């Protein structure tokens with residue numbers, strides 16, 4: 001039987017800010033960009049969550065829910081530093097560490113360097129994290145990734161939950177459907193529509209029914225309901241795409257302005273490729289546009305050769321722009337992403353899976369198919385280069 005630990009820092013960015021500024025302790029703190037920039041909440045302290053504030057909510061809405069909340073611009077370099085610190089703690093036990101983001105990782109401790117039990121290791125890790133960083137983490141221990149992750153979310157903050165095989169069934173039955181891996185917002189809505197709100201509801205559905213509703217994922221959900229998840233902890237990831245997008249402070253109709261913006265994003269894209277070690281370039285260029293009415297479109301081209309120079313990326317993007325309604329319809333967001341890199345496989349480190357960009361934005365690197373989502377931060381690319 002495998003022994004998997006999932007660790008997730010509590011209100012990560014907000015807790016780091018509270019640590020740095022003790023006067024913020026115990027107060028509703030929002031980490032995010034300014035409302036006038038149409039920014040969103042990156043995260044918020046547990047005190048702020050009581051008001052209904054959550055990640056990805058517009059900062060303006062968050063501040064209207066809790067006017068006394070303190071808005072802090074993110075300090076990304078600090079979060080990267082803490083992330084490195086917690087990662088070095090994980091590696092005291094095993095090198096089978098899969099970082100999901102700066103604050104979250106799976107560890108496979110089936111065979112680990114210490115011979116301690118998984119529960120004991122999780123306990124030690126929590127203590128070491130606290131001693132080294134002054135921050136709390138929640139941990140989950142179980143025999144697969146799904147249950148370890150669900151367990152770490154079971155009691156937050158500062159939780160430690162173990163799900164043993166004999167308790168798995170009752171644990172899963174009580175889980176809300178949204179906490180099943182692979183159930184995003186859209187799937188959650190569909191599950192609810194089908195009357196599936198908990199693991200118990202999911203358990204009752206046949207494989208055929210789930211497959212007819214969720215295609216290939218049907219079997220995955222069917223198995224999860226039975227505590228089956230054989231996916232391994234993967235310390236290496238192949239990076240699939242790197243993107244950059246900007247939500248504009250105001251919707252823009254002027255095509256020349258859009259071109260200017262795309263020129264500066266192309267310049268950054270050249271830098272991004274270097275930073276992530278893909279200086280040989282990428283063959284697929286994707287332009288993403290969100291119109292004023294939130295309609296989202298992508299236009300993409302795959303070339304027989306890779307591009308890596310800003311001016312070539314820009315030229316290609318201009319061709320893609322011609323296939324959109326830019327200049328006719330106001331635009332709210334523009335982005336460029338590059339994929340189909342050279343052969344090089346890059347080891348994903350926690351600090352390079354989120355990238356910083358000028359104008360205070362940073363982005364997750366993720367498969368192109370799921371698009372690139374925007375996160376807010378205050379630290380420009382120059383700081384990353386300087387560090």
Ligand code: TTP
Nearest residue numbers: 008009010011012013014042043055056103375
């Ligand atoms: P999470 O672990 O999802 O959230 P959290 O650590 O703030 O809170 P929790 O106690 O519930 O784990 O994300 C980790 C960090 O990633 C978070 O502090 C900020 C950042 N983040 C964003 O910037 N945007 C987002 O939409 C999300 C979900 C997270």
Ligand code: MG
Nearest residue numbers: 008009010103
């Ligand atoms: Mg967290």
